[in-house]
Amino acid sequence: MNTLYNTPRKTANHVKSMLITGPCSAESEDQMRETARQIQEASLPLSYFRAGIWKPRTRPGGFEGVGAPGLKWMQNIREEFGFKLCTEVATTAHVELALEAGIDLLWIGARSTANPFTVQEIAEALAGVKIPIFVKNPTNTDVALWAGAIERLSAKNIQNLGAIHRGFSNYKSTQYRNPPHWDLMVDFRELFPELPILIDPSHITGKREEIGKLLKLGSGMLYDGIMAETHCNPDKAWSDAAQQLLPKGLKTILDQLPNPEITLEEFPVEIQKLRALISELDGLLIANLSKRMEYSNQIGKLKQEKNIAIFQPDRWREIKAELSEKSKRFGLSYEFSLQIFKKIHEESIRCQSEVEINPEG
Ligand code: PEP
Ligand code: MN
Numbered sequence: 001m002n003t004l005y006n007t008p009r010k011t012a013n014h015v016k017s018m019l020i021t022g023p024c025s026a027e028s029e030d031q032m033r034e035t036a037r038q039i040q041e042a043s044l045p046l047s048y049f050r051a052g053i054w055k056p057r058t059r060p061g062g063f064e065g066v067g068a069p070g071l072k073w074m075q076n077i078r079e080e081f082g083f084k085l086c087t088e089v090a091t092t093a094h095v096e097l098a099l100e101a102g103i104d105l106l107w108i109g110a111r112s113t114a115n116p117f118t119v120q121e122i123a124e125a126l127a128g129v130k131i132p133i134f135v136k137n138p139t140n141t142d143v144a145l146w147a148g149a150i151e152r153l154s155a156k157n158i159q160n161l162g163a164i165h166r167g168f169s170n171y172k173s174t175q176y177r178n179p180p181h182w183d184l185m186v187d188f189r190e191l192f193p194e195l196p197i198l199i200d201p202s203h204i205t206g207k208r209e210e211i212g213k214l215l216k217l218g219s220g221m222l223y224d225g226i227m228a229e230t231h232c233n234p235d236k237a238w239s240d241a242a243q244q245l246l247p248k249g250l251k252t253i254l255d256q257l258p259n260p261e262i263t264l265e266e267f268p269v270e271i272q273k274l275r276a277l278i279s280e281l282d283g284l285l286i287a288n289l290s291k292r293m294e295y296s297n298q299i300g301k302l303k304q305e306k307n308i309a310i311f312q313p314d315r316w317r318e319i320k321a322e323l324s325e326k327s328k329r330f331g332l333s334y335e336f337s338l339q340i341f342k343k344i345h346e347e348s349i350r351c352q353s354e355v356e357i358n359p360e361g
Contacts, residue, residue, distance in 0.1 A: 017045075017224070017225055018047040018048070018196070018198060018224060018225030018226070019044060019045050019046055019047050019048075019225055019226055019228075019254075020046075020047060020048045020049075020050050020086060020105075020198065020225070020226070020227040020228075021039060021044060021046060021049070021050060021226075021227070021228050021229070021230045021247070021250060022035060022036070022039070022049040022050035022051050022229070022230060023035050023050070023051050023052075023229060023230065023231045023232075023237065023244065024052055024055075024202075024229045024231070024237060024239045024240040024243075024244060025051065025052040025053075025055050025063060025065055025066075025237070025238055025239045025240075026051040026052065026053055026065070026066050026070035026073055026074070027063075027066070027237070027238050028066075028073075029073045029076065031231075031232060031233075032051060032070075032073045032074070032076075032077055033073075033076075033077065033080070034232035034233075035230060035231055035232040035247065036049060036077050036080070036081045036083060037081075037232075038230075038232050038246065038247040038248065039081075039083075039230065039247045040081055041247070041248075042247040042248040042250070042251040043251065044247055044250060044251055044254070045254075046083060047084065047225065048083070048084045048085060048086040048104060048105050049074075049077055049078075049081075049083040049084065049085055049086070050086050050087065050227065050229075051070065051073075051074060051085075051087060052065055052087065052088055052239070053065055053066065053067060053068070053070040053071060053074075053087050053088070053094075053098075054067060054087075054088065054089075054090060054091075054094055055239055056088075056090060056109050056111045056112070057239075058111075062239065063238040063239050068097055071087075071097060071098065071101040071103070072101075074087070074101065074103065075101060075102070084104040084105065085102075085103050085104050085105070086103060086104060086105035086106065086107065087103055087106065087107075088106070088107050088108070088109045089106050089107075089108065089122060090108070090109055090111075090112045090118065090122075091118075091121070091122075092121050092122065092124075092125040095122060095125040095126055096125065099129070103131075104131055104132075105131055105132045105133075105134065106126070106131065106132075106133055106134070107133070107134040107135070107136060107164060107227075108122060108133070108134070108135045108136060108149065109136055110136045110137060110138055110139045110166055110203075111139055113135055113136055113137065113138040113139075113145065113146060113149045114138035114139050114140055114142075114145060116145070116148060116149075116152070119148070119149045119152050119153075120152055122153075123152045123153045123155070123156040123158070124156060126153065126156060126158055127156040127157060127158070128156070128157045128158070129158055130159075130160060131160065132160040132161070132162055133153055133158050133160065133161055133162070134161070134162040134163060134164050134198065135149045135150055135153065135161070135162070135163050135164070136163075136164045136165075136166050136200070137163070137164070137165055137166060137167075137168065137184075137188075138168075139168060139169040139178075140168060140169065141168045141181055141184055143184055143187050143188050143191070146163070146188060147188070147191050147192070150163065150192060150195065161195060162195060162196040162197065162198065162224070163188070163192070163195055163196070163197045163198070164197070164198045164199075164200050164227055165180070165185055165188075165197060165198070165199050165200065165204075165221075165223070166178060166200040166203040166204060166227075167179055167180050167181070167200075167203055167204035168180075168181050168184070172287075172291065174283060174284065174287040175283040175286075175287065176204055176205055176206065176210075176214075176283075177203065177204065177205060177206025177207070177243070178203055178204050178206070179204075179280065179283075179284075180204050180214075180218065180276075180280060181280070182218070182221065182273070182276045182277045182280055183277055183280075185197075185221055186221075186273070186277075189221070196224040196225070197221075197223055197224055198223055198224060198225040198226055198227045199215070199218055199221070199223045199225075199226055199227070200226075200227045200228065201214045201215050201218075201226065201228055202227075202228050202229040202240065202243040202244065202245075203229075203240075203243070205243060206240075206242060206243050207242055207243060208234065208242065208243055208244065208245045208249065211228065211243075211245065211250075211253055212253040212256060212257075215253065215257055216257065216258065217275075217276050217279060218276055219257065219258055219272060220269050220270070220271070220272025220273035220274075220275070220276055221273060221276065222269065226254075228245065228250055229243060229244045229245070230244060230245050230246065230247045230249075230250050231244040231245075231246070232246070232247075234246060289344070292344070292348075293347070293348065293351060296348040296351060296352060297351055297352065297355055299352065300351065300352030300353075300355035301355050303352065304355060310349055310352045310353055311349055316345060319341065319345065320338065320341075323337050323338060323341055
């Protein structure tokens with residue numbers, strides 16, 4: 001694979017440039033076979049074929065996976081295409097069934113990683129296994145919780161460990177389905193410099209159109225591979241339809257990723273890493289500004305209804321006083337913050353003066 005993910009980190013002794021792909025969920029034997037066929041046809045450098053057999057759905061009522069029969073379909077994929085297999089396990093019963101079926105790699109999903117009791121039970125069920133076990137980051141931004149899951153597995157003599165960065169949940173939608181929090185990745189990497197880490201751009205972006213851009217942006221983090229969802233007919237997928245790619249679409253993206261040697265020589269990887277951190281913060285700034293404007297427009301409506309003047313000098317004085325205190329606390333120059341907030345306040349006033357209220361109520 002001609003990508004940065006191919007570049008072994010100097011200190012690492014790890015799986016190199018792994019590619020895990022396949023559908024979010026096993027839906028039918030035909031869907032699995034057709035996806036596998038397209039992966040083969042696209043000449044993707046596959047390490048493991050993925051399919052979710054048991055699907056952790058945030059709320060009930062969605063497709064919760066086909067369960068144990070899907071394991072048989074996976075075995076048939078191995079027989080027909082020679083692919084190694086991987087799936088998610090979330091309970092000790094899943095572990096038993098998956099091991100019995102000879103699945104070659106297992107991963108613990110983000111919702112399970114967030115619960116130490118679950119991780120402990122899975123670790124006990126897996127004790128001593130030789131196959132690779134990968135741990136997705138927890139849904140919440142807690143490095144210690146993620147590290148704790150790795151430690152629980154390691155304490156059960158599971159040595160072939162890895163991690164998957166799939167982003168972190170967010171209350172309101174932002175640019176990403178699960179924002180990457182690159183800063184957290186930097187800290188996690190420091191805790192486990194030898195651990196192979198894959199990036200899962202499908203769950204981070206939530207949108208297939210964004211996957212190529214995200215992989216380029218994250219290239220400074222020097223991942224050891226990629227887990228991405230592919231489906232033979234993405235729009236018709238029973239779960240995560242918007243983020244699944246056709247296998248040939250993933251191939252195009254991988255072929256366009258930067259060449260590690262050229263990139264590393266010409267452009268220090270540290271700069272790429274810092275740029276990724278900055279880009280994420282820029283996205284948050286814009287998302288927060290847009291939320292601020294929404295609240296301000298609501299105030300605008302109320303002012304109109306109650307016939308209150310839009311510009312309120314006392315409120316502007318209050319904003320400035322808060323700004324001075326906040327700037328000091330975070331080590332920013334007050335003059336700089338003031339310039340930015342003058343612009344923001346001006347824009348709020350402008351929008352509030354344009355707010356229309358419906359005369360019918
Ligand atoms: C998945 O990979 O399909 C999945 C459910 O992942 P996560 O645990 O990251 O949500
Ligand atoms: Mn999925």
